[in-house]
Amino acid sequence: MRSFPNHSLRGSAVLLALAAVAIATLLGLSLAASRDTNLATSGNLAKAAAARAAASGAVEIAIEMLNDPSTLEDSTGVLFESFQIGDTTVRATALDLATGLPAGADARAVEIAVEANCGGIAQTTRAVGRVTSPNIAHEADLDCSEFALLATETLSIEGDALVGIWKRSPLAVLAEPVSFGLASGTRTGLSIDSRASTHGCVMLLNGAFAGDDDDADDDLSEKVFLLPAEIQVLRAPLPPPHEIAGKSEREADDSDDVFQLEGILARDITLHGDARVPARSSIAMRGTQALDISGNLHVERGASVRVESPTTIIVRGNLVIDACAIEVFPGATLSMVVLGDTTVDASYLGGERSDAAEDRDASGGAAYDGGATRLSIFVCGDKRVAVSEGSVFKGELYAPEGRIEIESRSAVYGRILGAEIRLKAGAALFYDPTLDTARGWKNAESGIWTAGGTVQPALRQISTLDAESLATFAEASDVTPEFVPILTVGKEKSHRRDRLRALAERARSLLAAQAQLRSNGVLRFYSLGFDTMQREND
Amino acid sequence: MTRRRGFTLLEVVVASALLGVVGLATLAFLSAFAQGAAARSRISDPALEGTLALERLRALAPQLRCTLGTRDDLAALWLSDNVPSRSVHLSELGWVRFDSEAGDVLLERIDPVALATDRELETAFARDEDFLAVRDDALRAGILTSAILAEGLSGVAIIAAKGGAPVELQFETESASARIALSPVAPEEPLR
Known part of the structure; x- marks a missing residue:
C-alpha cells in the first residue's frame, strides 16, 4: 500500500519563524518609539513654561477685572474662558473664599483660579485676596471682630498657651497675621509668658497706620500692628426688660420654678425662673427665635442641644454648660446674651460636627463646620466667664466688661473680647479670619476713621453695641455699621426689627449712591504660585 | 495502516536555528529594554x-x-x-x-x-x-x-x-x- 506524508504538519517551522519575526518587529518599533523620550520631555517642558507664563499673565488680567466690582455682579464665577494668549488657551474663575461658591457682588475675599492649556499641557495658578468694597468709607464694623484677643484692661497669655490662626478656615490661605492686644494700644496690662506661642501674631500698639506695603512689612517683622487711636469697645447689647407677654407664651408664677427643657422647641418662649436641660436629654430648637429665661440656665452633663434655626437665648442669671454639646446646624445661628456668670466645662459649643467622632479637639485641627460665625455669646456687665476642662468653643465671646478665663486644655476657635482675659497654660485660641470683615478698626479706609485719620466723632458718642446706638451713629456719621442681630421676645421686637430693616435699606441706598466710585476699588492679591499638572515622560 | 512521516533532519535543523536566532534576538531586545530603562534615568540629559x-x-x-x-x-x-x-x-x-x-x-x-x-x-x-x-x-x-x-x-x-x-x-x-x-x-x- 502506498503511504502519503502527513501534510498537516508541514510548514510549521515557517509559521513559527513568521511569528517570531513579527514579535521582533514589534519590539523593534517599540524601541524606536521610545528613543525620543527626552525629546518629548523637552517639548512638554517648553509647553509647560508657555502655559505657566500665560497663566501668570491671565491672573493679572483677572485682578484688573476685579478692580471693577461690577465684574462680580450677576457673575457665574467665570471671568473669561477660551481666551488665547499665544498658543495657550486660558480660563479664569473667581470663587468666594468664604463660601466656596462662585464669587458674587458680596464676596469679600476671592480666589482666582486660572487654567492654561498649551498643546495638552495644563498649568493652573491661583491667587487669593480681599476685595475692598468701593463703599468702604461709608461702612463700619464696630464689634472688633478683626481682633483675635482684645482686652480693655488686662490680657495675660500664660505658660504654653497658644494664639494662632484656625488653619481650617477658608480664609486662612490669605496668611494674614492674627491681632491681639489691649484696646488702649499700650503694653500696660499685657503679660505674655516666654513659653507662650504667638507665632504669626501681631500686637496692637499705638502709632501711625502703615503708609505703604513696605511699612506694613516692617511692622509685621516687628510683630506689631499700629493704630493711631484707642479702640472704643462698645458694651454688649442689653436685652429688653423681662416680661411675660401674652397668654400664648409659657408663663409662670413669681416663684423659684425650675423649668425643664426637653424635646423640640418650636416657638418663642419666656420663662420666669430657672431652666435646665436635664442630664443626657436632648432638645432641638427648631423655629424658636427667642428663649428668654429670667433666672439661671443649666445644661446638664451629657445633654445635647441642637439649634436648627436662627435663635437668641437670653439668660438673665448664670449660664452653666456642663459636659455636653451645643451644636448649631447649617443655616442657623445662636446668640446667647448672658447677664450673669458663664461656665463652660468639658463641653462642645459650635457648628454641627461633620465628624461625629470628633469630640473636643484643642489641637487646632478641629473641623471647620461653619466656623465661628454661627455662635456668639454676649456677656453683659462685670461678670465671670470660664471655659475649662478641655472644652471647645467655636464662636465669638463678647464680654467687654467681663473677666474671661480659658483654661485646662480648652480651646476657642473664633475670638475673645473681654475686660480681663487670661489664656492659661495649655489653653489655645485659634482665630477664624472670616470674622474679619475688613470694615473695622484695622482698616484705615473704613468708616470708623475720618479722612484726617481720626476716629469718627459720632462713634465717641455711643457706648453700646445695640441697634439704637448704631442707628444713632449711622445718622450722625453717614456711615452704615454692621449689625448684631439679636432677636428678643416682647414688644420691642417688632420695633427693633423695623429699625434694622430701615437701616438695611439705608445701607442699600448708600451702596447705590457710591456706585460711581466702583472704579476706585483696590485689591491686594497674594500669589499662591502654580500647581504643576503636566505629564512627564520620564 | 498509515505510516506517519516525521520532519526531515534538515527541517528540524533549520527550524531550531531560526528559533535560536529569534530567541537570542528577543532576549537581546528585552535585555536592552531593561538596561535602557535604568540607563535612561542615569544617562538622560x-x-x-x-x-x-x-x-x-x-x-x-x-x-x-x-x-x-x-x-x-x-x-x-x-x-x-x-x-x-x-x-x-x-x-x-x-x-x-x-x-x-x-x-x-x-x-x-x-x-x-x-x-x-x-x-x-x-x-x-x-x-x-x-x-x-x-x-x-x-x-x-x-x-x-x-x-x-x-x-x-x-x-x-x-x-x-x-x-x-x-x-x-x-x-x-x-x-x-x-x-x-x-x-x-x-x-x-x-x-x-
Whole structure:
C-alpha cells in the first residue's frame, strides 16, 4: 500500500519563524518609539513654561477685572474662558473664599483660579485676596471682630498657651497675621509668658497706620500692628426688660420654678425662673427665635442641644454648660446674651460636627463646620466667664466688661473680647479670619476713621453695641455699621426689627449712591504660585 | 495502516536555528529594554533632570522666597511666609539635599504632624541663623520628611551665590552635567 506524508504538519517551522519575526518587529518599533523620550520631555517642558507664563499673565488680567466690582455682579464665577494668549488657551474663575461658591457682588475675599492649556499641557495658578468694597468709607464694623484677643484692661497669655490662626478656615490661605492686644494700644496690662506661642501674631500698639506695603512689612517683622487711636469697645447689647407677654407664651408664677427643657422647641418662649436641660436629654430648637429665661440656665452633663434655626437665648442669671454639646446646624445661628456668670466645662459649643467622632479637639485641627460665625455669646456687665476642662468653643465671646478665663486644655476657635482675659497654660485660641470683615478698626479706609485719620466723632458718642446706638451713629456719621442681630421676645421686637430693616435699606441706598466710585476699588492679591499638572515622560 | 512521516533532519535543523536566532534576538531586545530603562534615568540629559527637579520644587513649594544658606550637598530654603511675620519659622524651612548613595535630590521639610503635636516646636529664627545646622538638629530629632526631586544622578553640586549670581545646582550624570539656578527670580529675604 502506498503511504502519503502527513501534510498537516508541514510548514510549521515557517509559521513559527513568521511569528517570531513579527514579535521582533514589534519590539523593534517599540524601541524606536521610545528613543525620543527626552525629546518629548523637552517639548512638554517648553509647553509647560508657555502655559505657566500665560497663566501668570491671565491672573493679572483677572485682578484688573476685579478692580471693577461690577465684574462680580450677576457673575457665574467665570471671568473669561477660551481666551488665547499665544498658543495657550486660558480660563479664569473667581470663587468666594468664604463660601466656596462662585464669587458674587458680596464676596469679600476671592480666589482666582486660572487654567492654561498649551498643546495638552495644563498649568493652573491661583491667587487669593480681599476685595475692598468701593463703599468702604461709608461702612463700619464696630464689634472688633478683626481682633483675635482684645482686652480693655488686662490680657495675660500664660505658660504654653497658644494664639494662632484656625488653619481650617477658608480664609486662612490669605496668611494674614492674627491681632491681639489691649484696646488702649499700650503694653500696660499685657503679660505674655516666654513659653507662650504667638507665632504669626501681631500686637496692637499705638502709632501711625502703615503708609505703604513696605511699612506694613516692617511692622509685621516687628510683630506689631499700629493704630493711631484707642479702640472704643462698645458694651454688649442689653436685652429688653423681662416680661411675660401674652397668654400664648409659657408663663409662670413669681416663684423659684425650675423649668425643664426637653424635646423640640418650636416657638418663642419666656420663662420666669430657672431652666435646665436635664442630664443626657436632648432638645432641638427648631423655629424658636427667642428663649428668654429670667433666672439661671443649666445644661446638664451629657445633654445635647441642637439649634436648627436662627435663635437668641437670653439668660438673665448664670449660664452653666456642663459636659455636653451645643451644636448649631447649617443655616442657623445662636446668640446667647448672658447677664450673669458663664461656665463652660468639658463641653462642645459650635457648628454641627461633620465628624461625629470628633469630640473636643484643642489641637487646632478641629473641623471647620461653619466656623465661628454661627455662635456668639454676649456677656453683659462685670461678670465671670470660664471655659475649662478641655472644652471647645467655636464662636465669638463678647464680654467687654467681663473677666474671661480659658483654661485646662480648652480651646476657642473664633475670638475673645473681654475686660480681663487670661489664656492659661495649655489653653489655645485659634482665630477664624472670616470674622474679619475688613470694615473695622484695622482698616484705615473704613468708616470708623475720618479722612484726617481720626476716629469718627459720632462713634465717641455711643457706648453700646445695640441697634439704637448704631442707628444713632449711622445718622450722625453717614456711615452704615454692621449689625448684631439679636432677636428678643416682647414688644420691642417688632420695633427693633423695623429699625434694622430701615437701616438695611439705608445701607442699600448708600451702596447705590457710591456706585460711581466702583472704579476706585483696590485689591491686594497674594500669589499662591502654580500647581504643576503636566505629564512627564520620564 | 498509515505510516506517519516525521520532519526531515534538515527541517528540524533549520527550524531550531531560526528559533535560536529569534530567541537570542528577543532576549537581546528585552535585555536592552531593561538596561535602557535604568540607563535612561542615569544617562538622560542632566539639563532636563534639573529642569524637572525645579518643576517639582515649584509644585511642592509654590511660594519659595529665597535661599538661606548652602554647603556642597545641601541648600537651606525659605519656602514661604505661611506664619505671617516676614521672618523665618521652622515650619517654613526646607532643605534641598543630594543623597550621594541613592543618587537622589531630595526636598526635606519638617513633619507637619510633629509641629501639630508639639506646639513648642515652632520657632522663629533671626535671619543670620545657621539654617544648615537647624536641619541637622531636625534630623537628630527625627522630625524630617523628604520628597524626591530627581533621581539617578551620579553627582550634584550646590554652588553658592557669588556677586549677585543665584545659588545653582550642578546636575551630573555619567556623560554630562548642567547647571540650574535654584533661587527664585525675585527672592524675598527675611526682614529679621
